[in-house]
Amino acid sequence: xxxxxxxxxxxxxxxxxxxxxxxxxxxxxxxxxxxxxxxxxxxxxxxxxxxxxxxxxxxxxxxxxxxxxxxxxxxxxxxxxxxxxxxxxxxxxxxxxxxxxxxxxxxxxxxxxxxxxxxxxxxxxxxxxxxxxxxxxxxxxxxxxxxxxxxxxxxxxxxxxxxxxxxxxxxxxxxxxxxxxxxxxxxxxxxxxxxxxxxxxxxxxxxxxxxxxxxxxxxxxxxxxxxxxxxxxxxxxxxxxxxxxxxxxxxxxxxxxxxxxxxxxxxxxxxxxxxxxxxxxxxxxxxx
Amino acid sequence: xxxxxxxxxxxxxxxxxxxxxxxxxxxxxxxxxxxxxxxxxxxxxxxxxxxxxxxxxxxxxxxxxxxxxxxxxxxxxxxxxxxxxxxxxxxxxxxxxxxxxxxxxxxxxxxxxxxxxxxxxxxxxxxxxxxxxx
Amino acid sequence: xxxxxxxxxxxxxxxxxxxxxxxxxxxxxxxxxxxxxxxxxxxxxxxxxxxxxxxxxxxxxxxxxxxxxxxxxxxxxxxxxxxxxxxxxxxxxxxxxxxxxxxxxxxxxxxxxxxxxxxxxxxxxxxxxxxxxxxxxx
Numbered sequence: 161x162x163x164x165x166x167x168x169x170x171x172x173x174x175x176x177x178x179x180x181x182x183x184x185x186x187x188x189x190x191x192x193x194x195x196x197x198x199x200x201x202x203x204x205x206x207x208x209x210x211x212x213x214x215x216x217x218x219x220x221x222x223x224x225x226x227x228x229x230x231x232x233x234x235x236x237x238x239x240x241x242x243x244x245x246x247x248x249x250x251x252x253x254x255x256x257x258x259x260x261x262x263x264x265x266x267x268x269x270x271x272x273x274x275x276x277x278x279x280x281x282x283x284x285x286x287x288x289x290x291x292x293x294x295x296x297x298x299x300x301x302x303x304x305x306x307x308x309x310x311x312x313x314x315x316x317x318x319x320x321x322x323x324x325x326x327x328x329x330x331x332x333x334x335x336x337x338x339x340x341x342x343x344x345x346x347x348x349x350x351x352x353x354x355x356x357x358x359x360x361x362x363x364x365x366x367x368x369x370x371x372x373x374x375x376x377x378x379x380x381x382x383x384x385x386x387x388x389x390x391x392x393x394x395x396x397x398x399x400x401x402x403x404x405x406x407x408x409x410x411x412x413x414x415x416x417x418x419x420x421x422x423x424x425x426x427x428x429x430x431x432x433x434x435x436x437x438x439x440x441x442x443x444x445x446x447x448x
Numbered sequence: 449x450x451x452x453x454x455x456x457x458x459x460x461x462x463x464x465x466x467x468x469x470x471x472x473x474x475x476x477x478x479x480x481x482x483x484x485x486x487x488x489x490x491x492x493x494x495x496x497x498x499x500x501x502x503x504x505x506x507x508x509x510x511x512x513x514x515x516x517x518x519x520x521x522x523x524x525x526x527x528x529x530x531x532x533x534x535x536x537x538x539x540x541x542x543x544x545x546x547x548x549x550x551x552x553x554x555x556x557x558x559x560x561x562x563x564x565x566x567x568x569x570x571x572x573x574x575x576x577x578x579x580x581x582x
Numbered sequence: 583x584x585x586x587x588x589x590x591x592x593x594x595x596x597x598x599x600x601x602x603x604x605x606x607x608x609x610x611x612x613x614x615x616x617x618x619x620x621x622x623x624x625x626x627x628x629x630x631x632x633x634x635x636x637x638x639x640x641x642x643x644x645x646x647x648x649x650x651x652x653x654x655x656x657x658x659x660x661x662x663x664x665x666x667x668x669x670x671x672x673x674x675x676x677x678x679x680x681x682x683x684x685x686x687x688x689x690x691x692x693x694x695x696x697x698x699x700x701x702x703x704x705x706x707x708x709x710x711x712x713x714x715x716x717x718x719x720x
Binding site (some may be wrong): 384390 | 679
Binding site (some may be wrong): 462463465466469470473483484486487488490491494495498553555556557559560 | 602603604605606635636637638639640665666667668670671674675676677
């Protein structure tokens with residue numbers, strides 16, 4: 161930013177703060193017309209805060225919005241962006257907060273530099289650059305906010321969808337549901353091994369009927385878990401392998417030698433019972 | 449990235465290997481590793497400490513607690529001035545029992561950590577650096 | 583010098599490893615066990631590692647050596663109580679324990695040893711010629 165431009169922008173924001181704020185607010189409310197989810201009072205307070213922080217930052221002479229001078233501006237925008245994300249706003253709506261400031265400022269710049277085309281062009285360009293960078297920053301923070309929320313939801317889903325259940329004396333079952341990713345599989349497998357120790361179960365059935373696909377890493381994790389369980393003194397049976405997964409496993413060259421597998425959980429259960437020296441007998445009275 | 453704190457231990461005897469294991473364990477807990485990650489790190493440290501004592505004819509291990517933004521980690525640097533390893537690639541492949549009974553455990557140790565670096569020169573010594581992040 | 587105690591339980595020997603062993607202690611245990619198996623004619627060795635938080639390649643080799651030595655002296659080896667974190671780490675290390683059976687705890691380990699010994703006995707009785715057969719003449 162040339163010093164002429166920077167002085168001018170700072171001066172405009174200061175002298176015309178009231179009108180700029182009002183016009184900016186009006187434009188923002190127009191954009192939210194459909195939604196109406198943010199009260200005017202809240203918007204006014206956010207806009208006022210932004211304008212004052214921005215003025216301080218511009219006076220530093222720095223052009224880089226990632227520099228320390230813009231620290232407070234970034235913090236404020238970060239908080240704004242995160243709260244808008246939680247409220248369910250689109251990234252564009254959040255970026256509009258910053259971008260819609262351009263028009264009121266340009267109007268005043270034209271008034272200021274009416275006769276000097278070069279100075280007007282410079283100042284306009286500087287303002288555009290600055291506000292674009294800040295708008296992009298809100299988008300990035302927004303993205304991160306959404307990603308963090310998704311990660312949290314995934315964790316909750318993980319806890320819900322992979323309980324280890326006791327099927328019978330000495331037999332545990334781990335019905336897995338959904339797509340397995342590396343991190344999730346690791347966590348789940350560790351908890352399975354822990355349950356084996358806690359319950360003293362010698363057989364664990366890992367049922368993957370509810371798993372649509374398996375990649376190399378996940379298949380390897382499954383194998384490592386079976387090996388670890390064996391080292392501890394328990395056996396695993398993998399059940400519910402769909403034809404597609406069977407193909408994938410062969411295709412990936414994963415060696416399932418020595419691992420008991422059964423098509424259904426029921427078959428696995430029957431095998432588990434026989435391995436632990438138990439069986440289930442029918443007790444229906446014979447028809448006469 | 450910052451080094452929050454650092455400590456260097458001597459590795460000259462098998463008692464030092466035990467001491468190294470216990471110290472690494474304490475540092476792992478301080479960084480906040482899960483039990484499984486602690487076990488992996490301490491086991492890797494045990495392997496490398498033994499290499500330093502038995503094969504490297506004694507050396508040191510430097511522990512460093514790292515911070516990279518909000519990420520915490522632990523870095524261990526094993527150094528000796530021993531005979532060095534002539535074929536590092538093969539040593540990494542051999543797993544826990546090398547053909548000549550050296551039991552270098554390098555390949556195994558590498559699988560237990562996030563970052564693994566090794567530099568060795570015959571007649572000058574060996575340096576192995578392992579890092580694990582929370 | 584400190585040694586890891588070896589208990590005799592019927593026909594089996596029980597070793598409980600509770601300390602973070604330094605290498606010399608581990609080697610001493612190997613030697614002591616070999617001696618005891620030989621002296622007592624024990625049919626099985628039970629190694630309880632439920633207190634061991636770390637099993638590295640050295641300890642792994644010790645266990646494998648004990649199993650190999652025991653087999654030569656006609657005894658079985660069962661390792662019990664391996665912690666999940668240790669099992670996961672051993673798998674990652676690529677360390678298998680050849681010739682070593684495992685069980686979840688001492689009770690199951692004992693049962694396993696007893697079953698194995700019984701099987702071995704039956705096997706021996708069925709293949710070795712009895713006096714009756716040798717001198718049969720009808």
